[in-house]
Amino acid sequence: MVGSRVFVALDPGVGESLGYWLNIVSRLCGGVAGFKFGLPFLLSFGVDGVRVSRGVCDSMFIVDLKLADVGDVMVSTVSRLVGYVDGVIAHGFTGFEGALGELKDYLDSVGVKLALIVSMSHAGSLDVLDVNIDRLLWVADRVKPWGLVAPATRPHVISYVKSRAPWAKILSPGVGVQGARPGDALRAGADYEIIGRAITRAPNPLEVLQSINLEHEKIMGERGVGRV
Amino acid sequence: MVGSRVFVALDPGVGESLGYWLNIVSRLCGGVAGFKFGLPFLLSFGVDGVRVSRGVCDSMFIVDLKLADVGDVMVSTVSRLVGYVDGVIAHGFTGFEGALGELKDYLDSVGVKLALIVSMSHAGSLDVLDVNIDRLLWVADRVKPWGLVAPATRPHVISYVKSRAPWAKILSPGVGVQGARPGDALRAGADYEIIGRAITRAPNPLEVLQSINLEHEKIMGERGVGRV
Numbered sequence: 016m017v018g019s020r021v022f023v024a025l026d027p028g029v030g031e032s033l034g035y036w037l038n039i040v041s042r043l044c045g046g047v048a049g050f051k052f053g054l055p056f057l058l059s060f061g062v063d064g065v066r067v068s069r070g071v072c073d074s075m076f077i078v079d080l081k082l083a084d085v086g087d088v089m090v091s092t093v094s095r096l097v098g099y100v101d102g103v104i105a106h107g108f109t110g111f112e113g114a115l116g117e118l119k120d121y122l123d124s125v126g127v128k129l130a131l132i133v134s135m136s137h138a139g140s141l142d143v144l145d146v147n148i149d150r151l152l153w154v155a156d157r158v159k160p161w162g163l164v165a166p167a168t169r170p171h172v173i174s175y176v177k178s179r180a181p182w183a184k185i186l187s188p189g190v191g192v193q194g195a196r197p198g199d200a201l202r203a204g205a206d207y208e209i210i211g212r213a214i215t216r217a218p219n220p221l222e223v224l225q226s227i228n229l230e231h232e233k234i235m236g237e238r239g240v241g242r243v
Numbered sequence: 244m245v246g247s248r249v250f251v252a253l254d255p256g257v258g259e260s261l262g263y264w265l266n267i268v269s270r271l272c273g274g275v276a277g278f279k280f281g282l283p284f285l286l287s288f289g290v291d292g293v294r295v296s297r298g299v300c301d302s303m304f305i306v307d308l309k310l311a312d313v314g315d316v317m318v319s320t321v322s323r324l325v326g327y328v329d330g331v332i333a334h335g336f337t338g339f340e341g342a343l344g345e346l347k348d349y350l351d352s353v354g355v356k357l358a359l360i361v362s363m364s365h366a367g368s369l370d371v372l373d374v375n376i377d378r379l380l381w382v383a384d385r386v387k388p389w390g391l392v393a394p395a396t397r398p399h400v401i402s403y404v405k406s407r408a409p410w411a412k413i414l415s416p417g418v419g420v421q422g423a424r425p426g427d428a429l430r431a432g433a434d435y436e437i438i439g440r441a442i443t444r445a446p447n448p449l450e451v452l453q454s455i456n457l458e459h460e461k462i463m464g465e466r467g468v469g470r471v
Contacts, residue, residue, distance in 0.1 A: 026319070052314065054319055055319045058320060058323040059323065081309075082309075083311045084282075085421075091257070094282055095286040112365065114363075115367065138340035140342075142382055153370075240368070
C-alpha cells in the first residue's frame with residue numbers, strides 16, 4: 016500500500032529470534048510506509064540483521080538510535096549502516112555546530128534522510144525538552160532535515176510543530192501501548208504514525224495494520240490530503 | 244595503577260579488527276581507571292566484542308550510548324549488556340518520569356552505575372544544552388546518578404557542576420583531539436578525564452597514559468585529593 020501512513024517499530028525482546036521479526040517484516044511489507052528499528056534490534060541482531068531484513072522487504076527503513084553525540088561519532092555510527100537504511104533519527108538538542116550540521120552534511124552525501132526529535136512521548140519530556148521547543152525548532156530550521164519527530168501523546172505539540180515547520184514531514188511515536196489512539200497524531204497534522212507493539216504483538220498484525228490504514232485514509236481525506 | 248583518573252575511550256574506525264583494540268585494552272589495563280566504548284564499538288564488534296574485551300581486563304567498563312530514549316527502551320538496551328559493563332552514560336535532558344527514573348531503578352537493581360550528561364564538548368552544546376544546565380542539574384538531583392558528564396573543553400562548566408552537585412563524580416570528555424589539554428578538567432574539579440585518540444592513536448599508548456597519570460597525580464595533590 017503506497018499510501019500507508021504507518022511506520023512499524025521493530026522492538027525485539029531479549030532472546031527473540033531474528034526469524035520472528037523477519038516474518039513480521041515480510042507479512043507487513045506491502046502495507047506500510049516503512050519500518051523503524053533501534054538499539055534493541057541492533058544489539059540483538061547486529062548490522063547483519065538489518066541487511067537481512069532489508070533483503071526481505073524493499074520498503075523504507077529508518078534507524079532510530081536517538082543519536083545525540085558529537086558529529087564525528089554520529090557519522091562514524093551511521094557509516095556502518097549506509098546501504099541498509101533510508102533514514103536516521105537524531106535528537107535536535109545537541110545543536111548545530113560540531114553535531115547536527117556535520118551529520119546532515121554526511122547524510123546528504125550518502126542520500127540518507129534525517130529526522131530530528133523535538134519532543135518525546137513520555138511525561139519526562141516536559142522537564143527539559145518541551146519547554147525548549149522553540150530552541151529545538153530553531154536548530155531544526157538551521158539543519159533543515161527531511162522530518163521532525165513529535166509525540167502522538169500530545170497532539171497540541173504536533174499542531175505547533177506543523178505550524179512552525181510546514182516544510183517538514185512529521186513522524187509521531189507513542190501510538191498504542193504508550194497511550195495515543197491510531198489517528199490522533201494524523202488528525203493533529205502529523206504525516207506518519209510510528210506504531211510498534213499494538214501491531215507487532217497483535218494475534219494478526221496484518222489485520223490490525225490494514226484497519227489502521229483504512230482509518231488513516233479517512234482522516235487524510237478529511238484533511239484534504241491525498242495519498243503519499 | 245589504582246589511582247588513575249583516566250578512562251580510555253575505545254573508538255574503532257570502520258574495518259578495524261577487534262584484535263587491535265584488545266591489544267590496546269590489554270596493554271593499558273593496569274594503568275587506567277577504566278574504559279569507555281560506544282556505538283562505533285558495538286556496531287563493529289557486537290555485544291560479544293564487549294564480553295571478550297572484559298575478559299582481557301577486569302577494569303571498569305562504561306558503555307556510552309548517549310542513551311536518550313523512553314525508559315523501557317533504555318532498559319531493554321542496557322539489559323543486553325548487563326554482566327559486561329559497570330557503568331552506563333545517558334543524557335539528562337530526557338527527564339525523570341518515564342525515562343531516567345525507570346533507567347536508574349533498573350540499573351540499581353543490577354548493580355550498574357549511571358552517569359548523566361549535563362553538557363557536551365562541541366560548540367553546538369551551547370545551542371540548547373548549556374543554557375539549560377540548571378534544569379539538567381535539577382533532573383540530575385532527582386535521579387541521583389553516580390556521575391555527571393561535563394566537557395573538558397569548558398572548565399567553567401565543570402566548576403559550576405561541581406559546585407551544584409558535589410555528591411557526583413564528574414567525568415570529562417573532550418581531552419586531546421577535541422581541544423582540551425590533559426589535566427584541564429581535573430584542575431577545574433573533574434574526577435576523571437575521558438581520553439581517546441590522544442592515547443589510543445599514539446605510537447606508544449602506554450607511555451602517553453603514564454605521563455598523563457603522573458601529571459594528574461600532581462594536580463590532585465595540589466587539589467588536596469588523594470588516590471582514588
